[in-house]
Amino acid sequence: MRLHARRTSSNCQKVLWFLGELGLDYEFVPTGGDHGGLDDPAFRALNPNGRVPTWVDEHGAVWESHTLLRYLAAVHAKGRFWPEDPAARSRIERWMDWSQSGFDAAFMALFWGHWRTPEADRNERLNRMNAKRAAAALEVLDAELAGHDYVVGDALSLADIPIGALLYRYANLDVTEKLPGHVASWYARLVERPAFQEHVMLPFDELKGRLRA
Numbered sequence: 001m002r003l004h005a006r007r008t009s010s011n012c013q014k015v016l017w018f019l020g021e022l023g024l025d026y027e028f029v030p031t032g033g034d035h036g037g038l039d040d041p042a043f044r045a046l047n048p049n050g051r052v053p054t055w056v057d058e059h060g061a062v063w064e065s066h067t068l069l070r071y072l073a074a075v076h077a078k079g080r081f082w083p084e085d086p087a088a089r090s091r092i093e094r095w096m097d098w099s100q101s102g103f104d105a106a107f108m109a110l111f112w113g114h115w116r117t118p119e120a121d122r123n124e125r126l127n128r129m130n131a132k133r134a135a136a137a138l139e140v141l142d143a144e145l146a147g148h149d150y151v152v153g154d155a156l157s158l159a160d161i162p163i164g165a166l167l168y169r170y171a172n173l174d175v176t177e178k179l180p181g182h183v184a185s186w187y188a189r190l191v192e193r194p195a196f197q198e199h200v201m202l203p204f205d206e207l208k209g210r211l212r213a
């Protein structure tokens with residue numbers, strides 16, 4: 001089993017963190033960014049988009065980080081992070097999709113527009129708007145987290161991974177709002193997890209002012 005990934009990529013961090021939670025042995029193949037390799041024909045044959053993360057095992061290649069999270073949960077942790085019951089599963093999947101189309105979309109637009117864009121080229125108005133959109137999304141999550149320790153229930157599930165993987169950057173960026181109370185408590189729980197510390201809590205200074213991957 002091998003993972004083609006770049007450690008500073010947020011989509012890769014979701015998968016790296018989850019692999020850490022699963023305690024799986026696999027080969028890490030640095031790919032993308034300064035490592036290159038995305039345009040190699042052999043890599044394109046695995047993932048025609050030329051993107052990371054890309055996973056390879058005896059069944060073939062798997063790409064798209066959220067698909068890969070579900071795949072790993074199904075193959076290596078039956079029922080634990082992603083239940084088989086359709087209603088229970090939908091409670092988890094809605095937060096994965098919500099993350100991708102809501103919080104993730106707003107926060108990553110801010111991260112690229114502010115952190116990764118050289119100061120002189122920033123669109124401050126747009127950045128303020130995305131900061132507000134991201135903060136508003138976290139208010140929705142905050143109301144949900146009032147009732148339990150993790151996004152769905154009192155144990156870590158796939159619902160926590162995509163949102164949680166972005167929260168370290170959100171909490172440490174100079175233009176974001178303070179985390180709302182229940183989100184802050186949840187984040188404090190994530191920070192205690194060794195796999196989160198190892199794969200998500202990484203400096204992101206090298207991405208500052210850097211518009212390419």
Ligand SMILES: N[C@@H](CCC(=O)N[C@@H](CS)C(=O)NCC(=O)O)C(=O)O
Nearest residue numbers: 009011032033051052053064065213
């Ligand atoms: N929707 C895809 C996005 C994949 C993607 O855009 N990956 C970025 C890293 S976050 C990438 O491969 N960029 C090129 C690079 O790292 O060089 C996913 O969730 O896996």
